[in-house]
Each structure stands twice: as structure tokens, then as C-alpha cells.
Amino acid sequence: MPKRVDHEERRTEIAEALVRVAGRRGLHAVGMRDVAAEAGVSLRLVQYYFQTKEKLLLYGLQHLAAGFGERVAARVRSAGENPGPRAMIEAMLLASLPTDEESRTFHLVYTSYAVLAVTDDALAAQPFMKNPEAAEDAVTALLQQAHEADLTRPGIDSRVEAISLLAMSAGLGTSILVGQRSPESAAAVLNHHLDRIFQDGGRDD
Amino acid sequence: MPKRVDHEERRTEIAEALVRVAGRRGLHAVGMRDVAAEAGVSLRLVQYYFQTKEKLLLYGLQHLAAGFGERVAARVRSAGENPGPRAMIEAMLLASLPTDEESRTFHLVYTSYAVLAVTDDALAAQPFMKNPEAAEDAVTALLQQAHEADLTRPGIDSRVEAISLLAMSAGLGTSILVGQRSPESAAAVLNHHLDRIFQDGGRDD
DNA sequence: ACGTTGATGATACGGCTGTACCATGACGGT
DNA sequence: ACCGTCATGGTACAGCCGTATCATCAACGT
Numbered sequence: 001m002p003k004r005v006d007h008e009e010r011r012t013e014i015a016e017a018l019v020r021v022a023g024r025r026g027l028h029a030v031g032m033r034d035v036a037a038e039a040g041v042s043l044r045l046v047q048y049y050f051q052t053k054e055k056l057l058l059y060g061l062q063h064l065a066a067g068f069g070e071r072v073a074a075r076v077r078s079a080g081e082n083p084g085p086r087a088m089i090e091a092m093l094l095a096s097l098p099t100d101e102e103s104r105t106f107h108l109v110y111t112s113y114a115v116l117a118v119t120d121d122a123l124a125a126q127p128f129m130k131n132p133e134a135a136e137d138a139v140t141a142l143l144q145q146a147h148e149a150d151l152t153r154p155g156i157d158s159r160v161e162a163i164s165l166l167a168m169s170a171g172l173g174t175s176i177l178v179g180q181r182s183p184e185s186a187a188a189v190l191n192h193h194l195d196r197i198f199q200d201g202g203r204d205d
Numbered sequence: 206m207p208k209r210v211d212h213e214e215r216r217t218e219i220a221e222a223l224v225r226v227a228g229r230r231g232l233h234a235v236g237m238r239d240v241a242a243e244a245g246v247s248l249r250l251v252q253y254y255f256q257t258k259e260k261l262l263l264y265g266l267q268h269l270a271a272g273f274g275e276r277v278a279a280r281v282r283s284a285g286e287n288p289g290p291r292a293m294i295e296a297m298l299l300a301s302l303p304t305d306e307e308s309r310t311f312h313l314v315y316t317s318y319a320v321l322a323v324t325d326d327a328l329a330a331q332p333f334m335k336n337p338e339a340a341e342d343a344v345t346a347l348l349q350q351a352h353e354a355d356l357t358r359p360g361i362d363s364r365v366e367a368i369s370l371l372a373m374s375a376g377l378g379t380s381i382l383v384g385q386r387s388p389e390s391a392a393a394v395l396n397h398h399l400d401r402i403f404q405d406g407g408r409d410d
Numbered sequence: 411a412c413g414t415t416g417a418t419g420a421t422a423c424g425g426c427t428g429t430a431c432c433a434t435g436a437c438g439g440t
Numbered sequence: 441a442c443c444g445t446c447a448t449g450g451t452a453c454a455g456c457c458g459t460a461t462c463a464t465c466a467a468c469g470t
Binding site for chain 4: 209236237238248252256257258
């Protein structure tokens with residue numbers, strides 16, 4: 001046989017090509033030929049590793065979500081050795097804002113998928129709304145933990161605040177994406193709200 | 206000539222057909238033939254009143270935005286004769302949540318347009334990000350007005366709160382759209398945050 | 411009365427898209 | 441050494457989409 005290729009790696013390369021071209025020209029406009037050209041392979045190859053366009057799109061979504069998860073995790077790690085709950089939440093929320101080109105692409109393509117999922121059953125069945133749910137639980141737990149350590153102002157409902165923060169973050173992200181707001185001002189708004197949830201700076205280390 | 210038809214009315218009918226089919230099958234999937242069939246006219250007619258698909262899409266967007274504006278205005282009016290700032294803001298925010306089928310369609314199609322606008326120059330040039338800006342100014346003014354009447358809690362920055370509320374509202378709307386959250390819980394979250402901004406109920410009448 | 415013009419219909423065309431089919435090197439096992 | 445199989449290329453096909461063309465009917469101005 002020829003150089004027995006690592007299928008998973010090849011699929012990843014193609015999926016990344018898909019995301020790149022989708023970020024540049026919009027998800028609705030990507031064809032298999034575009035993906036092939038972007039990945040530097042022939043159309044036949046894309047067909048070979050993904051039999052159908054639908055499977056390619058599904059895999060692209062999974063890859064996108066996984067990459068985003070890693071991004072956020074890395075950002076949280078770089079927030080320090082033992083960060084307080086506030087620093088952790090702040091890192092999570094800021095990591096999901098479309099600041100640099102990579103996260104801009106992520107936001108755009110991910111939103112495109114979300115919009116598609118409303119009218120496409122195959123995408124709707126995909127568990128890519130599991131991610132937000134996990135995020136909500138994580139933020140809720142962090143807020144609860146802060147609450148028990150007396151780091152929050154009184155009268156704070158952890159779950160409601162978590163939902164609000166994530167919804168705000170998503171809404172601000174979209175605003176940045178369409179050019180209505182700058183990343184800096186969005187970050188400032190988020191920080192302002194964190195200030196209203198946490199006592200002083202919310203730092204315990 | 207034949208029954209000298211009212212062009213603007215005809216264009217409106219066709220645009221509404223466009224929005225309906227876009228709400229059902231997704232904006233990316235609508236073709237001129239679908240619009241024609243939905244409107245009950247021939248393909249040629251759609252071409253006649255809008256020369257090109259791009260013009261049809263642009264007009265559809267304007268129509269959508271105008272309809273949404275009317276919806277919100279009606280909701281605010283029905284909030285009472287002389288509602289307080291809080292009731293007004295509440296009406297505005299709740300009106301933009303996708304509760305019934307009509308507002309669901311609006312949200313979906315409008316978001317589709319927003320996503321398209323990121324990669325399509327013709328749509329990006331369209332002033333449909335003017336609407337959110339106006340909403341931000343309106344809410345800011347209402348909050349300021351409430352602040353001057355001592356209806357708000359201390360330490361409230363009108364503009365920041367307006368931005369937050371609108372971003373939250375948008376984010377919650379998307380959550381509802383993709384089935385992550387119920388309209389009721391979203392409304393509850395919004396109300397919770399209004400409670401944190403306004404003293405007691407914020408009613409001055 | 412009639413020609414001009416607005417409104418509508420039917421249909422054809424070129425391009426693009428996803429998919430399928432056929433071909434052909436390149437290696438590994440035996 | 442050879443055969444099967446993995447990997448890859450090239451290309452054809454059917455369908456759809458936006459647009460353009462040709463044709464027709466109906467009414468208004470003069």
C-alpha cells in the first residue's frame with residue numbers, strides 16, 4: 001500500500017481547512033471543492049475521508065467545539081496557579097469573546113452552526129448545546145463556592161447569575177462579531193458585572 | 206395596461222413570503238422558486254419586482270427590521286398609559302425574546318442575516334446594526350431618567366446597564382431559539398436583573 | 411381605434427454542487 | 441514475486457439555482 005496514512009490526523013487537517021474557509025467566506029458558502037483546495041488535497045480525498053458533506057460538517061463542528069474547549073481551558077490555566085473563583089470565571093468569559101482572529105472565526109462559524117441547527121435535524125441532534133450547559137454548571141459551581149467563602153455580595157443566586165453572565169457574554173460576543181462593539185468595552189462591561197457580584201476584588205489568594 | 210398593480214404592496218407580500226420560508230427551512234435554503242411558490246406567484250414575478258436575489262434579500266431584511274420595530278412599539282404601548290421606566294424597559298426586552306412563533310421566526314431570520322453580514326459586504330453595508338444602537342440609546346435614556354427620579358439603586362451606570370441588559374436579552378433569545386432555555390426562565394432572569402437595578406418595584410405611577 | 415407600455419407566463423441556459431464511477435500507483439503479507 | 445488492498449487522481453452525471461429571453465394579454469392615452 002502507499003504510506004499508510006493516519007486517518008484521524010488527515011480528517012483533522014481537512015476539518016481545519018473547512019473551518020478556515022468557513023470563517024473567511026461564511027459557512028453557507030463552503031463547498032467540498034473549496035475545502036479540498038484549502039486543505040491542498042483533491043476533491044476525491046475529501047470524499048474519501050468523509051463520505052458525504054453532512055458528515056464533513058458534523059465532524060467540523062465537533063472539531064470546532066473541541067478546539068474551543070481547549071482554548072478556554074488553556075486560558076483558565078494561565079490565570080494562575082490557584083486562582084480565585086472570580087479570576088476563573090473572568091478567564092472563562094473573556095476567553096469566549098471574539099478578540100483575536102482565531103476566536104472570531106470560532107464565533108462566526110459556531111453561530112452559523114447554531115443557526116443551521118434550528119432548521120436542520122441532523123445538526124439539532126448533535127450535542128453541541130451540551131457545551132453551554134456544562135459551562136453553566138461550571139460557573140454556577142464557582143459562584144456557589146465563592147458564596148460559601150463569603151466572597152460575594154449578599155443576595156446572590158448562583159444559578160441565575162451564572163445564566164446571566166453567560167448570556168451576556170454570548171450577546172456581547174455577537175456584538176463584537178458584527179462590529180457593534182469593541183472587545184475592550186465588552187470586557188469592561190463583563191468586569192463591571194463581576195464587580196457587582198463579588199466583594200472588593202473577589203480575590204482570596 | 207392590466208390592472209395597474211401597487212408595486213410596494215406586491216413587494217411586501219413577496220418579502221413576507223421570503224421571511225416565512227426562511228423561518229421554516231432556514232435563510233440559507235431559500236431560493237427564488239421557493240419564495241415564488243410561497244407567495245403564490247410565478248418565478249418570473251419575483252424577478253419582475255426584485256430584479257436580483259440580492260435585492261430581494263436586502264428588502265426582506267428591511268421589512269423584517271421594520272416589522273420588529275412595530276412589534277416592540279406595540280408591546281410598549283400596551284404596557285399602559287404612562288408606564289414607569291422599568292415597565293417600559295421590561296416591555297422592550299421581553300418583546301425581543303422569541304416567545305411565540307412569529308418572534309421565533311424573526312429571531313432566526315434576523316440572526317441568519319447578521320451571520321451573513323459578517324462575510325457579505327452588501328449586507329454589512331446595510332444599516333441593520335443601527336437598530337441595536339438606537340435600542341441602546343433608548344434604554345440608557347430610560348435608565349438615566351429613572352436614576353434622576355431616584356428609582357434606581359445607588360451605583361448604577363446607565364449606559365453600562367443598558368448594554369448589559371440588551372446583551373443579556375440577545376443571548377437569552379438565542380438560548381431560547383436553540384431550545385436551551387424556556388421563554389419563562391429567560392423572562393425570570395431578566396426580571397431578576399431589573400430588580401437589582403431598580404428600587405422596590407421601580408413603579409412611579 | 412390602435413399602438414404603446416405595464417404585467418405576467420413559460421422556458422431555456424450556463425454554472426455550480428454533491429456524489430458516483432473508473433483508473434492506477436504504492437506498499438505489505440505470504 | 442505477486443496479489444490484494446489502501447490511497448489517490450481524474451472525471452462524468454444529474455440536479456438545482458439565479459438569470460435571461462421570448463412571448464402574450466390587457467388596458468390606457470391620444
